[in-house]
Amino acid sequence: MAAPTAAPPRPGLPSPAVARYGAILLLLAAAGLFAGQGVYNATRGPRWLAVVQSCAAGRPLDVVPDVATGAAYLRCVSAVEQERAGFTFAGALAVLLLGAVLMLVLPHGLLWRARPLRPAGAEIAGRVAEAALRLGLRRPPAALFGGWRLQEPFTVRTLRGIRVILPRGLRRLPPEQIDAILRHEAAHVRAGDVTLVWLTRGMWWALIPALLTPPFLINGRIVLAHPAVLAEAPLELLKAMVSGPYYWNYSVRSLLLLAVATTVAAAVLRSREHEADLAAAAGGRTGLLELLRDEPSPRRTWWRRLRAIHPSARRRLAALGDPDRTMELRPLDAAAAAVLIAMMTPVLHLALPANPANGLLARSTHLTGVVSGILFALVWGTAQWRAALVAERTGRPMRLRATSTALAAATAAGLLTHISGGPTLGLGAFDNPTMLALLPPSVGAAAAASGLLARAWARGAAGAPVAGATWAGIAVLNTLMFSGALWISCDTFALVQSAGGWVAGVRGSLGYYATHQIGAGTVVALWVLALRWARDRSGPSRVAFLVIVPAAAALAARWLVFTDPTDQLNALHRDFWAMTAAGGAVVAVLLARRGAAGLVPAMTLAPAATLLVAATIWLRYLPAWNYPGAAAGHYLTAAFAVLAPVYLLAALVALLLPARR
Amino acid sequence: MFRPRRATPARTDPLVAAIATEVVTAAYPDELDLLPELLATAGRDPRRLRARRLRAPVGMGVDLAVATPVLLSALSFVAAAAATSLVDGAMSRLSSAAYGKVAKLFGSGEAADTAGPDPEAVWQELTALWVTLLIERGMRADLAAATAVQIVAAMRRRDRPA
Numbered sequence: 001m002a003a004p005t006a007a008p009p010r011p012g013l014p015s016p017a018v019a020r021y022g023a024i025l026l027l028l029a030a031a032g033l034f035a036g037q038g039v040y041n042a043t044r045g046p047r048w049l050a051v052v053q054s055c056a057a058g059r060p061l062d063v064v065p066d067v068a069t070g071a072a073y074l075r076c077v078s079a080v081e082q083e084r085a086g087f088t089f090a091g092a093l094a095v096l097l098l099g100a101v102l103m104l105v106l107p108h109g110l111l112w113r114a115r116p117l118r119p120a121g122a123e124i125a126g127r128v129a130e131a132a133l134r135l136g137l138r139r140p141p142a143a144l145f146g147g148w149r150l151q152e153p154f155t156v157r158t159l160r161g162i163r164v165i166l167p168r169g170l171r172r173l174p175p176e177q178i179d180a181i182l183r184h185e186a187a188h189v190r191a192g193d194v195t196l197v198w199l200t201r202g203m204w205w206a207l208i209p210a211l212l213t214p215p216f217l218i219n220g221r222i223v224l225a226h227p228a229v230l231a232e233a234p235l236e237l238l239k240a241m242v243s244g245p246y247y248w249n250y251s252v253r254s255l256l257l258l259a260v261a262t263t264v265a266a267a268v269l270r271s272r273e274h275e276a277d278l279a280a281a282a283g284g285r286t287g288l289l290e291l292l293r294d295e296p297s298p299r300r301t302w303w304r305r306l307r308a309i310h311p312s313a314r315r316r317l318a319a320l321g322d323p324d325r326t327m328e329l330r331p332l333d334a335a336a337a338a339v340l341i342a343m344m345t346p347v348l349h350l351a352l353p354a355n356p357a358n359g360l361l362a363r364s365t366h367l368t369g370v371v372s373g374i375l376f377a378l379v380w381g382t383a384q385w386r387a388a389l390v391a392e393r394t395g396r397p398m399r400l401r402a403t404s405t406a407l408a409a410a411t412a413a414g415l416l417t418h419i420s421g422g423p424t425l426g427l428g429a430f431d432n433p434t435m436l437a438l439l440p441p442s443v444g445a446a447a448a449a450s451g452l453l454a455r456a457w458a459r460g461a462a463g464a465p466v467a468g469a470t471w472a473g474i475a476v477l478n479t480l481m482f483s484g485a486l487w488i489s490c491d492t493f494a495l496v497q498s499a500g501g502w503v504a505g506v507r508g509s510l511g512y513y514a515t516h517q518i519g520a521g522t523v524v525a526l527w528v529l530a531l532r533w534a535r536d537r538s539g540p541s542r543v544a545f546l547v548i549v550p551a552a553a554a555l556a557a558r559w560l561v562f563t564d565p566t567d568q569l570n571a572l573h574r575d576f577w578a579m580t581a582a583g584g585a586v587v588a589v590l591l592a593r594r595g596a597a598g599l600v601p602a603m604t605l606a607p608a609a610t611l612l613v614a615a616t617i618w619l620r621y622l623p624a625w626n627y628p629g630a631a632a633g634h635y636l637t638a639a640f641a642v643l644a645p646v647y648l649l650a651a652l653v654a655l656l657l658p659a660r661r
Numbered sequence: 662m663f664r665p666r667r668a669t670p671a672r673t674d675p676l677v678a679a680i681a682t683e684v685v686t687a688a689y690p691d692e693l694d695l696l697p698e699l700l701a702t703a704g705r706d707p708r709r710l711r712a713r714r715l716r717a718p719v720g721m722g723v724d725l726a727v728a729t730p731v732l733l734s735a736l737s738f739v740a741a742a743a744a745t746s747l748v749d750g751a752m753s754r755l756s757s758a759a760y761g762k763v764a765k766l767f768g769s770g771e772a773a774d775t776a777g778p779d780p781e782a783v784w785q786e787l788t789a790l791w792v793t794l795l796i797e798r799g800m801r802a803d804l805a806a807a808t809a810v811q812i813v814a815a816m817r818r819r820d821r822p823a
Contacts, residue, residue: 110717110718110719113715114715114717147715148695148698148699148727148729148730149713149714149715149730150714150715150717150726151714151715151717151720151724151725151726152716152717152720152721152723152724152725153717153720153721153723153725154719154720155719165717166725167725167726168691168695168727169692169724169725169726169727170725171691171692172689172691173725181723181725184721197719198719200718200719201718201719269718269719273722276721291723294801294803295723295724296801296802309718309722310720310721310722311722313723
């Protein structure tokens with residue numbers, strides 16, 4: 001293999017490992033929510049059911065009630081729902097606290113196993129101080145030699161400060177290799193995850209009790225109720241306990257969750273090693289390269305690669321030779337992030353209480369969408385924008401199609417396999433065919449739209465350092481896009497369910513979206529950003545053509561074709577459809593002409609077309625408006641808000657198109 | 662914190678101790694301070710030298726294990742096999758000439774040294790044996806090769822004609 005040369009690190013890019021820690025916290029929280037729910041079901045479940053059935057007053061619970069009946073029902077179940085939510089969130093808190101405690105305790109266990117510890121001596125201490133100085137640490141960590149069983153160096157934080165524990169075999173290395181190791185360990189200290197990394201280990205000790213608690217409580221109640229059976233027929237009791245579909249379903253789902261946890265935890269550990277290598281190589285690469293070249297690098301199967309807590313020496317050398325590779329998008333990372341978030345989404349939704357006082361039932365879907373949207377934004381959205389900068393620098397493709405498809409597919413897989421799901425697939429709130437047809441493609445579309453915007457941004461930003469505030473802004477933008485996608489799909493699902501069919505549901509949904517001020521705000525934000533980032537702007541005549549012709553055609557259709565008399569609400573919906581058609585036509589033309597690269601330019605022109613339609617309609621009826629100001633506000637909101645689903649659909653189409661310049 | 666411990670008097674085979682000291686002095690001088698403790702461990706129960714190494718889950722992922730325990734474990738294994746005539750694994754594949762050499766040096770001295778016409782071939786065979794034993798015990802291949810050469814050199818120094 002040709003000797004790779006380490007390039008200097010790229011400052012200003014957020015660490016991929018940080019978002020993955022978030023994913024682990026999410027996993028713990030989801031398991032905790034589930035355990036809390038399980039404890040509630042086992043201890044208070046019968047009471048909850050009695051109250052819910054009494055409040056339903058004989059109505060089937062799966063029938064959508066009218067507004068008044070629904071409100072009365074919610075008031076009735078409010079108290080038990082609050083209690084249920086209390087248990088559920090207490091479960092999440094308990095598991096997260098357990099994870100935090102383990103994060104602090106487990107390093108001491110490793111230190112104990114690495115003993116006897118003894119000071120590494122003045123020479124090593126001097127080298128540690130120099131490495132710390134190079135890496136910008138204010139205080140150098142203390143260096144200690146471990147016992148003879150210790151095979152590799154590691155760094156931990158104790159109550160007395162940070163300790164770098166070194167194997168005795170370190171002393172046989174040449175000085176530049178020793179320095180490389182010490183810089184690597186100092187890089188971990190600088191990354192600030194010396195304690196946080198123990199989440200990847202503590203996670204197991206927190207997850208497994210959380211997953212075992214519900215079946216333990218259910219079975220414990222049986223045993224407590226019939227203690228004599230335990231003595232007389234223990235095997236029969238055990239068989240009865242584990243033979244039902246509940247246990248098989250639960251076991252399979254738990255194992256899947258643990259498999260995903262293994263993959264994510266291993267990915268965290270591998271990516272932090274790459275990051276520390278890159279930081280260490282910045283202070284002198286020869287020692288590290290020699291050290292890694294001497295390491296054996298056996299071929300691993302894909303499953304072993306997935307579970308490996310260290311990257312192979314070959315991969316480490318490759319990453320040092322081409323650091324940009326560590327920042328590129330991989331379908332596997334997309335899938336791991338999406339499975340985790342999608343597994344958590346139904347659990348969180350189930351955990352939220354039905355409570356009309358604070359509107360949580362009405363908004364529980366939206367609240368779930370915001371939380372999941374934030375997670376998608378932080379874990380995947382940021383990765384996409386970082387990868388866009390890298391792609392601009394290297395000229396290599398972003399792999400947006402592959403990763404967005406993986407994100408959508410894994411979202412569907414996560415919704416199907418989440419831990420709260422029942423034994424029968426397709427009947428839950430999130431794993432039914434309608435939701436699966438809506439939510440995963442929406443997430444994939446949001447990722448595609450975000451990625452295409454990121455590409456447009458990166459063309460102008462590549463090469464320049466990116467400020468922390470910019471990354472915060474990117475996180476907010478991604479949150480709006482992913483949360484919006486989740487809201488749109490969940491709302492469409494609810495409207496399709498209540499309307500009893502897709503056509504009626506989608507028709508009704510446009511009227512719903514058109515009044516959505518957050519959706520309108522997001523489209524305005526996208527408009528402003530697209531105006532700034534769209535590279536080659538069309539001339540005024542072409543712009544006028546692209547905006548005016550679709551707007552005029554939509555207005556003509558609105559007033560010349562749909563002439564039959566109708567009620568006020570239906571007329572309003574026709575206005576919304578006219579705006580949607582005008583904006584959609586602009587988007588379609590630009591996608592047809594420029595492929596995927598047409599989406600961002602389309603975001604600059606489509607709002608102009610919808611605004612033109614909205615303004616014309618408003619002006620035509622100006623003498624008839626009782627409150628012209630309020631009407632203008634509604635039409636202004638609608639002109640932007642109707643574009644949100646159009647953009648999502650366009651992003652899905654863009655994924656299938658080649659990008660033409 | 663570190664408190665020096667008084668090592669239990671070692672009952673290690675004197676030849677094992679001598680060869681180990683020679684090899685460690687030549688190849689791993691930084692590990693000499695560990696030698697008394699490890700010789701004592703080998704004397705009490707050589708199997709403890711093969712105890713699982715500590716791979717820190719949050720460690721750097723490079724193998725910097727000390728070589729002395731592996732060396733002592735391999736030497737103790739060969740000495741035990743020669744003393745008891747219970748051969749196993751790599752030892753069982755030795756030619757009678759090579760086995761005779763091992764038995765003569767490490768054993769009771771009763772086994773005949775049946776060195777063939779090409780003594781160098783015997784030493785090469787023994788070098789290969791040490792490489793196998795050291796790698797089996799977890800030493801890196803490059804270190805195992807260098808260490809095996811040192812062990813054979815130490816053996817040759819003790820191989821006086823009968």
